[in-house]
Amino acid sequence: xxxxxxxxKEGLTRTRQNLVDKxxxxxxxxxxxxxxxxxxxxxxxxxxxxxxxxxxxxxxRLRRKVKEQKISDPSLLQGLLQEEIAAIxxxxxxxxxxxxxxxxxxxxxxxxxxKTTTIAKLAHRWKQEGRxxxxxxxxxxxxxxxxxxxxxxxxxxxxxIRHQEGADPSAVxxxxxQAAKSRESDVLIIDTAGRLHNKSHLMNELSxxxxxxxxxxxGAPHETLLVLDATTGQxxxxxxxxxxxxxxxxxxxxxxxxxxxxxxVILAIHSxxxxxxxxxxxxxxxxxxRDFDPGEFAKALFGKEE
Amino acid sequence: MAMFEGLAxxxxxxxxxxxxxxxxxxxxxxxxxxxxxxxxxxxxxxLKVVKDFVARVKERAIGQDVLESLTPGQQVVKxxxxxxxxxxxxxxxxxxxxxxxxxxxxxxxxxxxxxxxTVAKLGLYLRKQGRRPLLVACDVYRPAAVKQLQVLGNQxxxxxxxxxxxxxxxxxxxGATEYAVAQGRDVILLDTAGRLHINEELMxxxxxxxxxxxxxxxMLVVDAMTGQDAVNVADSFHKQxxxxxxxxxxxxxxxxxxAALSVKAVTGxxxxxxxxxxxxxxxxxxxxxxxxxxxxxMGDVLSLIEKAQSTFDAKMAKEMEQKLRxxxxxxxxxxFQVQQMQKMGPLDQLVGMLPGMGxxxxxxxxxxxxxxxxxVEAIILSMTPEERQNPQILKxxxxxxxxxxxxxxxxxxxxxxxxxxxxxxxxxxxxxxxGKGPGKxxxxxxxxxxxxxxxx
Numbered sequence: 001x002x003x004x005x006x007x008x009k010e011g012l013t014r015t016r017q018n019l020v021d022k023x024x025x026x027x028x029x030x031x032x033x034x035x036x037x038x039x040x041x042x043x044x045x046x047x048x049x050x051x052x053x054x055x056x057x058x059x060x061r062l063r064r065k066v067k068e069q070k071i072s073d074p075s076l077l078q079g080l081l082q083e084e085i086a087a088i089x090x091x092x093x094x095x096x097x098x099x100x101x102x103x104x105x106x107x108x109x110x111x112x113x114x115k116t117t118t119i120a121k122l123a124h125r126w127k128q129e130g131r132x133x134x135x136x137x138x139x140x141x142x143x144x145x146x147x148x149x150x151x152x153x154x155x156x157x158x159x160x161i162r163h164q165e166g167a168d169p170s171a172v173x174x175x176x177x178q179a180a181k182s183r184e185s186d187v188l189i190i191d192t193a194g195r196l197h198n199k200s201h202l203m204n205e206l207s208x209x210x211x212x213x214x215x216x217x218x219g220a221p222h223e224t225l226l227v228l229d230a231t232t233g234q235x236x237x238x239x240x241x242x243x244x245x246x247x248x249x250x251x252x253x254x255x256x257x258x259x260x261x262x263x264x265v266i267l268a269i270h271s272x273x274x275x276x277x278x279x280x281x282x283x284x285x286x287x288x289x290r291d292f293d294p295g296e297f298a299k300a301l302f303g304k305e306e
Numbered sequence: 307m308a309m310f311e312g313l314a315x316x317x318x319x320x321x322x323x324x325x326x327x328x329x330x331x332x333x334x335x336x337x338x339x340x341x342x343x344x345x346x347x348x349x350x351x352x353l354k355v356v357k358d359f360v361a362r363v364k365e366r367a368i369g370q371d372v373l374e375s376l377t378p379g380q381q382v383v384k385x386x387x388x389x390x391x392x393x394x395x396x397x398x399x400x401x402x403x404x405x406x407x408x409x410x411x412x413x414x415x416x417x418x419x420x421x422x423x424t425v426a427k428l429g430l431y432l433r434k435q436g437r438r439p440l441l442v443a444c445d446v447y448r449p450a451a452v453k454q455l456q457v458l459g460n461q462x463x464x465x466x467x468x469x470x471x472x473x474x475x476x477x478x479x480x481g482a483t484e485y486a487v488a489q490g491r492d493v494i495l496l497d498t499a500g501r502l503h504i505n506e507e508l509m510x511x512x513x514x515x516x517x518x519x520x521x522x523x524x525m526l527v528v529d530a531m532t533g534q535d536a537v538n539v540a541d542s543f544h545k546q547x548x549x550x551x552x553x554x555x556x557x558x559x560x561x562x563x564x565a566a567l568s569v570k571a572v573t574g575x576x577x578x579x580x581x582x583x584x585x586x587x588x589x590x591x592x593x594x595x596x597x598x599x600x601x602x603x604m605g606d607v608l609s610l611i612e613k614a615q616s617t618f619d620a621k622m623a624k625e626m627e628q629k630l631r632x633x634x635x636x637x638x639x640x641x642f643q644v645q646q647m648q649k650m651g652p653l654d655q656l657v658g659m660l661p662g663m664g665x666x667x668x669x670x671x672x673x674x675x676x677x678x679x680x681x682v683e684a685i686i687l688s689m690t691p692e693e694r695q696n697p698q699i700l701k702x703x704x705x706x707x708x709x710x711x712x713x714x715x716x717x718x719x720x721x722x723x724x725x726x727x728x729x730x731x732x733x734x735x736x737x738x739x740x741g742k743g744p745g746k747x748x749x750x751x752x753x754x755x756x757x758x759x760x761x762x
Contacts, residue, residue, distance in 0.1 A: 147453050198559055256418075
């Protein structure tokens with residue numbers, strides 16, 4: 001567990017450096033809590049992509065607490081902020097439900113967020129856990145996307161259901177469910193083409209995949225995960241909202257957290273939408289995909305270990 | 307995004323009460339600047355860049371004489387708009403071409419920014435300008451990245467140079483230059499692997515490619531949706547490689563593209579191109595004024611006009627205008643409109659470019675169904691010329707025949723007729739509006755909002 005925690009901490013180093021160290025630098029050496037300090041705190045949050053609205057709200061809550069508890073020592077602000085952040089993130093981790101046979105998981109997102117890589121990491125992880133995993137190459141649009149998934153499939157050692165480039169992704173999905181049933185797979189992960197959420201015809205295509213899946217196996221997909229690039233700014237909210245309306249998300253995967261000093265967008269999403277973050281990608285290695293545990297995350301963010 | 311909709315409008319409301327005053331005071335401006343700050347932050351412009359920007363605008367806006375014709379709000383909007391354009395720099399979308407070919411262009415950036423797609427688009431763009439580009443697959447890390455470039459090159463009939471994934475990118479780049487000379491290709495486009503700006507090993511690789519083939523142009527590919535970190539990414543790439551230009555991708559999304567401002571501010575490099583879609587020809591020269599309008603929520607009028615110009619037949623458009631004025635607008639014209647709209651590309655993209663469309667509540671939830679347009683076309687094509695010109699004669703039996711002929715239902719035909727009537731009225735309103743000045747667009751308050759059948 002300690003090793004796991006350290007790895008998580010390492011992946012979040014840049015986020016921590018940006019946000020937490022900045023906050024620490026802000027409060028140390030100060031003798032009183034004033035408007036200037038609040039403004040600077042707000043800016044530190046905004047710089048971490050927390051978003052203007054959420055940042056203002058967070059600082060507002062801090063102000064209230066400081067008043068209520070009659071706090072005058074600036075160094076106590078850090079702890080208070082950690083509490084508030086943990087509160088926004090919510091307490092409980094919500095794991096992916098793998099109770100169905102097969103459990104069908106649909107992966108969606110805009111272009112270039114890391115859907116295919118995430119699928120490879122998920123497949124690797126569940127295979128390690130002894131599950132039988134099957135992948136479906138549902139990105140029939142982008143050049144060589146099918147090959148990309150196939151190469152990952154070989155590396156991980158799982159099978160990939162594929163059609164030709166340009167084929168109907170719903171057909172791929174349908175066939176994959178049939179294959180998963182007959183091969184008695186435990187998990188079927190379906191890749192989809194990256195699409196910008198404001199293209200309604202592409203969003204309709206996703207709804208169709210959803211309908212076809214439900215026909216192939218009532219209740220499927222059991223999980224629909226939206227993959228978000230942690231480097232993304234406030235548009236991540238728009239993505240989560242619109243994909244949610246189109247296909248009904250059960251969770252989010254936040255990728256590339258190791259490369260960004262930000263990741264604050266998690267807070268914005270948690271405070272404005274109800275969709276939980278289920279996994280975070282914190283590195284390029286196969287096992288660098290982690291369960292998102294809000295408590296652990298808040299702790300790792302502030303670099304504290306019990 | 308929603309809160310960002312119409313900063314221009316917000317500013318005008320904030321400053322409305324100033325109407326009649328001779329000058330904009332410091333306090334007025336301070337209030338307006340809060341809105342500007344929030345709006346820019348919501349557009350993902352870097353905080354530091356925002357602060358500098360706001361300070362500059364403030365200085366310029368205070369004490370400005372309020373022109374007679376403008377409200378103070380508009381005046382401030384204009385200052386903000388001007389400053390935004392200035393910050394984004396001039397309109398240079400020219401690549402540094404070497405006098406001694408081949409010119410070497412290297413594309414770099416984070417994972418998933420859109421480098422490979424951009425390389426293909428750029429190849430097509432250059433060929434249209436009479437160049438002979440060579441695409442080079444230097445991404446040996448991402449699975450199937452080489453294959454992706456090969457497929458794209460194949461589709462566009464552009465040559466692709468690759469040496470598989472077992473060779474170092476430096477050697478591939480060197481090999482490509484030799485190959486280009488032998489084959490008489492005059493521009494080499496290097497597709498490099500996506501990498502984190504903090505990954506020293508991979509950044510060193512780019513440096514060795516640079517020192518080996520000496521690119522004439524190093525362009526950073528930036529996702530328009532990038533957040534506050536855009537500054538660090540751009541700064542780091544710039545410091546390590548010395549950038550010459552920037553390509554902003556995925557601008558066809560609904561992100562405001564504030565990253566563009568950050569990148570320009572921190573590197574000083576011009577943004578040369580904008581990626582506007584998944585199709586290979588969806589690469590456009592970057593227009594700072596248009597992005598400024600977009601950031602302000604003023605609508606991308608110029609892009610729309612340009613798009614319309616390139617697809618609309620100018621003479622036909624003139625005739626159409628005449629008809630609209632006289633409002634003898636029949637189904638023939640309606641069909642023409644629908645067909646023109648199809649030529650202009652995805653409808654939602656067009657609507658996004660219309661100023662004020664964001665303001666229309668009714669339009670926010672509207673989705674466009676391209677398939678429905680086909681139905682509309684089929685229905686009109688099933689009408690006789692007489693019926694198209696005199697829609698009044700459409701009675702039940704005619705409608706039944708048309709429905710049969712077009713494979714639709716009488717209900718759909720009725721819907722179309724209703725839409726046509728509404729459109730005609732709307733166009734009449736537009737025509738009447740001319741000369742009366744702006745401000746009362748049809749459906750401005752969502753009331754009486756027209757609804758085409760392909761809007762759901």
